[in-house]
Amino acid sequence: MEEKYFPEQIEQKWQQxxxxxKAFEVTNDDPRQKFYCLEMLPYPSGFLHMGHVRNYSxxxxxxxxxxxxxxxxxxxxxxxxxxxxxxxxxxxRGINPREWTEKNIQHMKGQLQRxxxxxxxxxxxxxxxxxxxxxDQWFFLKMLERGLAYKKVxxxxxxxxxxxxxxxxxxxxxxxxxxxxxxxKRDLEQWFLRITEYAEQLLEDMKEIDAAWPEKVLKRxxxxxxxxxxxxxxxxxxxGRQKIRVFTTRIDTIFGATAVVLSAEHPLxxxxxxxxxxxxxxxxxxxxxxxxxxxxxxxxxxxxxGLNTGVLAINPFSGETVPVWVANYVLMEYGTGAVMxxxxxxxxxxxxxxxxxxxxxxxxxxxxxxxxxxxxTSVTGTDQSxxxxxxxxxxxxxxxxxxxxxxLSEVAITEMSAYAKDKGFGEAAVTFRIRDWGISxxxxxxxxxxxxxxxxxxxxxxPYEQLPVVLPQNATFTGxxxxxxxxxxxxxxxxxxxxxxxxxxxxxxxxxxxxxSWYFFRYCDPRNDSMxxxxxxxxxxxxxxxxxxxxxxxxxxxxxxxxxxxFMRDIGLxxxxxxxxxxxxxxxxxxxxxxxxEWKAMSKSLGxxxxxxxxxxxxxxxxxxxxxxxxAPVENELxxxxxxxxGAVRFLRRVHTAIYTxxxxxxxxxxxxxxxxxxxxxxxxRRKTHQTIAKITSDFDQLHLNTSVAALMELFNQFNDxxxxxxxxxxxxxxxxxxxxEALVVMLAPFAPHxxxxxxxxxxxxxxxxxxxxxxxxxxxxxxxxxxxxIPVQVNGKLRSRLITSPEVSEDELKAxxxxxxxxxxxxxxxxxxxxxxxxxxxxxxVLR
RNA sequence: GCGAAAGUGGCGGAAUUGGCAGACGCGCCAGACUUAGGAUCUGGUACCGAAAGGUGUGGGGGUUCGAGUCCCCCCUUUCGCACCA
Numbered sequence: 001m002e003e004k005y006f007p008e009q010i011e012q013k014w015q016q017x018x019x020x021x022k023a024f025e026v027t028n029d030d031p032r033q034k035f036y037c038l039e040m041l042p043y044p045s046g047f048l049h050m051g052h053v054r055n056y057s058x059x060x061x062x063x064x065x066x067x068x069x070x071x072x073x074x075x076x077x078x079x080x081x082x083x084x085x086x087x088x089x090x091x092x093r094g095i096n097p098r099e100w101t102e103k104n105i106q107h108m109k110g111q112l113q114r115x116x117x118x119x120x121x122x123x124x125x126x127x128x129x130x131x132x133x134x135x136d137q138w139f140f141l142k143m144l145e146r147g148l149a150y151k152k153v154x155x156x157x158x159x160x161x162x163x164x165x166x167x168x169x170x171x172x173x174x175x176x177x178x179x180x181x182x183x184x185k186r187d188l189e190q191w192f193l194r195i196t197e198y199a200e201q202l203l204e205d206m207k208e209i210d211a212a213w214p215e216k217v218l219k220r221x222x223x224x225x226x227x228x229x230x231x232x233x234x235x236x237x238x239x240g241r242q243k244i245r246v247f248t249t250r251i252d253t254i255f256g257a258t259a260v261v262l263s264a265e266h267p268l269x270x271x272x273x274x275x276x277x278x279x280x281x282x283x284x285x286x287x288x289x290x291x292x293x294x295x296x297x298x299x300x301x302x303x304x305x306g307l308n309t310g311v312l313a314i315n316p317f318s319g320e321t322v323p324v325w326v327a328n329y330v331l332m333e334y335g336t337g338a339v340m341x342x343x344x345x346x347x348x349x350x351x352x353x354x355x356x357x358x359x360x361x362x363x364x365x366x367x368x369x370x371x372x373x374x375x376x377t378s379v380t381g382t383d384q385s386x387x388x389x390x391x392x393x394x395x396x397x398x399x400x401x402x403x404x405x406x407x408l409s410e411v412a413i414t415e416m417s418a419y420a421k422d423k424g425f426g427e428a429a430v431t432f433r434i435r436d437w438g439i440s441x442x443x444x445x446x447x448x449x450x451x452x453x454x455x456x457x458x459x460x461x462x463p464y465e466q467l468p469v470v471l472p473q474n475a476t477f478t479g480x481x482x483x484x485x486x487x488x489x490x491x492x493x494x495x496x497x498x499x500x501x502x503x504x505x506x507x508x509x510x511x512x513x514x515x516x517s518w519y520f521f522r523y524c525d526p527r528n529d530s531m532x533x534x535x536x537x538x539x540x541x542x543x544x545x546x547x548x549x550x551x552x553x554x555x556x557x558x559x560x561x562x563x564x565x566x567f568m569r570d571i572g573l574x575x576x577x578x579x580x581x582x583x584x585x586x587x588x589x590x591x592x593x594x595x596x597x598e599w600k601a602m603s604k605s606l607g608x609x610x611x612x613x614x615x616x617x618x619x620x621x622x623x624x625x626x627x628x629x630x631x632a633p634v635e636n637e638l639x640x641x642x643x644x645x646x647g648a649v650r651f652l653r654r655v656h657t658a659i660y661t662x663x664x665x666x667x668x669x670x671x672x673x674x675x676x677x678x679x680x681x682x683x684x685x686r687r688k689t690h691q692t693i694a695k696i697t698s699d700f701d702q703l704h705l706n707t708s709v710a711a712l713m714e715l716f717n718q719f720n721d722x723x724x725x726x727x728x729x730x731x732x733x734x735x736x737x738x739x740x741x742e743a744l745v746v747m748l749a750p751f752a753p754h755x756x757x758x759x760x761x762x763x764x765x766x767x768x769x770x771x772x773x774x775x776x777x778x779x780x781x782x783x784x785x786x787x788x789x790x791i792p793v794q795v796n797g798k799l800r801s802r803l804i805t806s807p808e809v810s811e812d813e814l815k816a817x818x819x820x821x822x823x824x825x826x827x828x829x830x831x832x833x834x835x836x837x838x839x840x841x842x843x844x845x846x847v848l849r
Numbered sequence: 850g851c852g853a854a855a856g857u858g859g860c861g862g863a864a865u866u867g868g869c870a871g872a873c874g875c876g877c878c879a880g881a882c883u884u885a886g887g888a889u890c891u892g893g894u895a896c897c898g899a900a901a902g903g904u905g906u907g908g909g910g911g912u913u914c915g916a917g918u919c920c921c922c923c924c925u926u927u928c929g930c931a932c933c934a
Contacts, residue, residue, distance in 0.1 A: 215853090632862070711873080714872075794869085794915075839868060843868050843915090
């Protein structure tokens with residue numbers, strides 16, 4: 001150990017040692033208890049950014065902590081290496097996507113190693129390599145076999161100017177992200193995965209994880225799945241054979257339905273209009289609405305517009321005839337694409353009815369709680385239809401509803417659904433907002449969908465033994481919207497696996513979210529060439545104990561991976577429902593945007609990025625990591641500050657100096673000490689040591705890493721308060737100093753591992769911190785306990801004095817001592833003491849009249 | 850518009866969950882050592898006040914012996930959803 005703290009030297013030394021010792025590589029047959037710590041795998045853009053640094057610093061602190069506690073910790077990393085940027089580089093600069101990606105991986109791997117993140121590099125994987133995407137294809141075939149993968153015509157976002165397909169993100173605001181051209185919808189045959197099949201389970205299984213996932217993530221997933229209970233009801237068309245099926249969650253309001261409203265895309269529309277005099281007008285209107293919807297900015301809610309079709313339908317409950325309208329506020333994608341319009345009890349219907357002067361008829365009346373309690377099934381309400389100036393959307397009691405009048409909404413909903421089913425014009429139903437997962441991408445840089453098309457046999461899956469379907473070495477990147485694979489004849493032209501006749505390969509590739517849906521299972525068994533992973537090996541490691549990443553993945557990735565796990569369970573690959581036991585969504589790293597007061601996520605385009613390499617050059621990896629973890633709670637936004645990090649360097653340097661000056665004397669410290677013989681300061685340090693161990697150990701359970709670092713600093717401050725020159729330290733002082741400094745160094749390792757190892761070695765330990773034994777210090781509650789307490793004494797809730805007492809003091813003694821205190825005596829003199837509140841070990845409050 | 854979360858010193862943030870508000874760090878102030886200091890060390894640092902003391906956790910009300918913490922109303926900010934029938 002050098003006298004001075006030279007981060008670069010120390011960090012290089014220990015990174016090399018760890019590499020040589022394979023310190024972070026784990027084996028599958030280790031008898032110790034496992035812990036799977038995982039950060040979301042990065043996209044290899046080429047450069048690490050501060051968000052990565054934060055993410056991996058959090059994960060690494062936990063991985064180190066668990067290792068020091070004696071766990072067998074799996075902490076792997078890989079690359080989400082398929083995706084658009086590689087293809088953009090190919091289109092713009094003519095670079096081969098594979099070479100571009102591999103080069104980026106090499107560079108970022110070097111950056112991660114320089115940060116000293118403790119990954120098991122022997123398990124590294126990359127999505128773009130055939131030995132990985134082979135298994136994407138394998139899973140696809142398994143889903144195809146079970147009817148969970150299928151093809152259908154669907155709309156994609158299309159830029160007419162660039163002649164290319166855009167993702168939803170690239171077409172936000174209804175314009176192309178690059179050229180600003182209006183995006184249009186185009187029909188294309190696309191592959192889908194039937195995630196809707198698992199909708200109910202995705203909600204139901206949340207109860208297994210809801211204690212250890214952030215509530216906001218669960219809420220977003222719940223909204224995304226969008227389960228809604230209601231009923232289908234058929235409105236028969238008057239003078240026709242058709243039935244219009246509507247979905248409603250409020251069947252209890254059906255007597256208030258004054259229209260049926262169809263979406264412009266409704267499949268029955270043309271047929272219904274055949275007899276209508278208004279045919280041409282309505283068709284023109286529907287076309288206009290469709291056009292608007294295709295180009296409109298989805299974030300703006302337009303004015304409601306509609307048109308009467310002239311067709312009539314019959315309300316099956318009341319027998320009443322109501323007009324059928326078409327309107328722009330009814331969506332084809334949800335429910336049945338048709339609704340019954342109940343203006344009195346629905347915001348949108350109310351607004352629509354007002355605009356077009358449709359009748360508003362109240363059929364639900366507010367009901368008081370007393371009434372409901374007294375007569376739960378039959379109460380009366382007041383009809384206020386005439387003066388309704390806003391819809392009443394709460395539950396209540398039915399009025400103007402024939403035989404159903406007087407029933408409460410809750411009761412009526414159940415009974416009316418059953419009645420509809422009984423009479424054959426409807427039934428109770430559950431709908432979901434979640435749509436099947438479209439995985440087709442007309443792109444080169446992704447896993448090819450493993451099917452071929454044969455003129456004789458139609459669509460034929462590629463047999464398992466012919467996997468992987470490998471991407472060609474290169475393609476022409478024209479940006480025409482068709483997959484570049486279509487322009488590679490040696491890829492497209494193949495033979496049919498069934499009949500050996502000529503066939504064409506599918507040229508769509510898969511969404512990159514497929515790759516990331518199951519990658520963490522592959523880490524368990526990364527070189528398996530007969531299965532995605534061995535069931536038994538994965539069983540040892542999974543589920544993930546702690547998953548860490550940004551909350552931008554709250555829905556897509558985190559819902560797809562839950563779906564994928566349930567599918568793997570159903571084909572017998574895994575034995576549980578949920579892949580992630582505990583989830584942490586870390587906050588963003590932001591920096592001030594130049595010349596503004598705005599704090600935004602660091603990015604190249606805003607010019608507010610901080611280069612991790614420069615930070616490591618200036619301060620070292622340890623200080624950088626320590627600062628990032630100390631500066632804010634892990635789930636908060638982290639506002640970058642140049643000055644804060646110097647405090648981290650300062651702290652490490654001061655600890656380093658202290659260890660250096662004490663290390664030789666500590667070797668002479670005795671094995672045991674009699675606590676009663678310690679000086680006051682020495683006892684205080686001992687107490688602080690044990691309190692700190694307890695504090696940090698429990699902080700790690702919640703990942704309160706900022707307060708852990710603060711606790712380390714407090715312990716070190718307390719050590720400095722000992723204020724003893726090592727050369728003159730007594731035996732008992734050597735004991736407490738050694739106890740404190742060793743605990744400090746071990747507990748510092750999760751935050752600043754290189755310098756911790758260096759100091760540990762400097763203290764004379766030759767086998768390193770990761771030596772196969774649990775090294776995390778244990779706390780002795782007896783030693784951590786305070787010997788004396790300072791009890792605040794309040795008069796009428798205001799702090800007036802303090803008592804020094806032993807922790808064992810009784811309530812009565814505390815009360816007597818407080819009343820006998822000089823300051824208190826003078827304050828309460830001559831006044832009546834109404835009450836004395838004594839909280840044992842906490843406080844005394846004297847209440848005067 | 851709807852929904853959720855959060856508002857604590859100059860700043861990032863603590864507060865054992867109803868019991869001493871401001872831990873720890875940054876910044877700032879003073880001092881020491883220095884030719885020098887943007888290095889290091891020591892001390893100070895919520896606000897008002899000379900002090901005694903008083904006031905303080907977005908604002909207003911409430912519950913309680915006691916409220917940053919619980920309840921009600923309002924304000925602000927952030928995030929999510931955005932015609933989901």
